[in-house]
Amino acid sequence: MLRALGTRAREILQPLTESDLSHEAFGYMSAKEINVGAVPCLAVRVTFVGELGWELYCPCEYAVGLWDSLMAAGSPHGLVPGGYRAIESLRLEKGYRVWGSDVTTTDSPFEAGLGFAVKIKKGEFIGRDALDRAGEPTRRLACLVLDEAKSVVLGSEPVRSKAARSGA
Amino acid sequence: MTSGGYGYSVESSIAYAYLPAELVVPGTRVSVGMFGRDVGAE
Numbered sequence: 376m377l378r379a380l381g382t383r384a385r386e387i388l389q390p391l392t393e394s395d396l397s398h399e400a401f402g403y404m405s406a407k408e409i410n411v412g413a414v415p416c417l418a419v420r421v422t423f424v425g426e427l428g429w430e431l432y433c434p435c436e437y438a439v440g441l442w443d444s445l446m447a448a449g450s451p452h453g454l455v456p457g458g459y460r461a462i463e464s465l466r467l468e469k470g471y472r473v474w475g476s477d478v479t480t481t482d483s484p485f486e487a488g489l490g491f492a493v494k495i496k497k498g499e500f501i502g503r504d505a506l507d508r509a510g511e512p513t514r515r516l517a518c519l520v521l522d523e524a525k526s527v528v529l530g531s532e533p534v535r536s537k538a539a540r541s542g543a
Numbered sequence: 544m545t546s547g548g549y550g551y552s553v554e555s556s557i558a559y560a561y562l563p564a565e566l567v568v569p570g571t572r573v574s575v576g577m578f579g580r581d582v583g584a585e
Binding site for chain 1: 544545546547548549550551552553554555556557558559560561562563564566567571572573574575576577581582583584585
């Protein structure tokens with residue numbers, strides 16, 4: 376899967392396809408099968424970086440062709456390849472949580488800052504009783520800014536406050 | 544700490560951690576244990 380991400384994603388991608396990529400025709404969180412250059416793709420308008428973009432899924436034998444098409448069309452717009460660490464930086468700034476590290480089976484959506492995604496009043500669903508009983512969270516996921524820009528955490532480091540050791 | 548990285552827009556090292564709710568207020572000072580020393584954070 377390749378992604379076209381950033382404010383110019385539509386400018387880069389639109390000339391490569393006959394499908395309409397306008398916001399009206401291809402809304403956020405929707406998916407369509409489109410051709411990008413000569414490559415059939417499932418295009419999904421969702422990103423994990425807080426910017427406009429599409430995820431493009433294609434059969435693996437077409438991936439190099441898709442890469443070449445995107446790079447050729449994107450280079451005049453300043454398109455550069457980016458990998459997982461770039462996505463990680465951007466999603467941290469956006470506030471997106473990663474399942475398995477930021478959110479696990481032991482964290483409630485309210486603790487994780489994901490309460491906006493829970494509709495308690497929509498009727499019965501798995502876990503509703505537990506969320507109803509939980510009350511106000513006693514712990515919350517916080518975004519910290521470190522004093523040293525070059526000290527980058529790996530995960531699982533201890534955090535301490537003058538009041539108490541607060542866990543990991 | 545649950546995860547962290549360099550934030551290129553804010554030009555800072557940023558990280559997520561679960562903390563007691565009373566500490567989750569902007570400006571609260573904490574420290575992070577990294578490779579045997581404490582690095583300040585807020």
